[in-house]
Amino acid sequence: MLRITVLISAVLLAACAGREPIQSTADLTVVEGVSELPMPVRSDLVAPDRLALIGPLDTINVDVFGVRELSREVQVDSSGRISMPLVGTLEAGGKTSSELAKDIEGELAGRYVRNPQVTVNIRSSVSQFVAIDGQVVEPGLYPVTNQLTLMRAIASAKGLTEFARQDDVVILRTVDGQRMAGLYNIGAIRRGVYADPEIYANDVVVVGDSPQRRRFRDFVALSPLLASPLVAILNSGSN
Known part of the structure; x- marks a missing residue:
């Protein structure tokens, strides 16, 4: 009976305790005493860019300006590589979009396309x-x-x-x-x-x-005679 009394006292204290201001x-x-917070400035609404790396099984868009035949959607394979016509196989995993674009430009320049301009965008990422x-x-x-x-x-x-x-x-x-x-x-x-x-x-x-929390739930579930009073106590304490 003493254990039950102690537990009920603990519940009462928890229910009546106010949140720290x-x-x-x-x-x-x-900010106190005002109807609303000040408006954020433009810089508050823009998150700084994070380093986004291409990973295995990601899908990317490769756009070679002026060469529609080479512009395509490519999926990175499980080893982090991509394959493209004229370019062959390239390592894409662990690179940023701009780094991969420069690699593709390097493979195309001089041999196939004069002054190639390549843009790579991550369309969907699973990494x-x-x-x-x-x-x-x-x-x-x-x-x-x-x-x-x-x-x-x-x-x-x-x-x-x-x-x-x-x-x-x-x-x-x-x-x-x-x-x-x-x-x-x-x-x-x-x-x-x-x-x-x-x-x-x-x-x-x-x-x-x-x-x-689990012990408290089990206690309430195993004590049907106390369950209703406890619920009533908790509800009254939160008002």
Whole structure:
């Protein structure tokens, strides 16, 4: 009986505890007493370009100016190579669009096309993805854009589950051949304690599991006599 009383007391404290107020920091300005935030300036709406590399099985568009026969859509093979008429086989994997365009120009220049002008664009990519795993609603692979951050990545996965542990979110990343891991607190990011970290291609985001939440659910499920009072207490505490 004492354990049950202690648990109910813990639930009451959790239900009645208010959220910590958002406070200004060196990186965050809290605006109070106004109807809305100031409008962003143009530079705030444009994300800086990231290095986009061509990878295996990506689809690219190659446009050779003035030579329609050589302009085409090409899929990179599993080894990172492409094949084109007059050019043959070229390494495309790990190169930017402009780097590959220069390689194609070099193969065409002098022999087949005078002063070739080549443009390469990535039409669709299967290599620029982030893996989101753990306690999110829809784990899986999600495309990486210039503006992708941890919060946006989690939103792409339909948000956190009821058992997610907000202070146990890990980003795994390989930097210069070395594997690194960063531990983040979603609740702290939401309160503006620190910036929402950026996400890059090949990152792995893992949202941890909260054993306490699972134990609480199991306790309620196994205690039908207490389930209704607890729900009533929680509802009244949130008003």
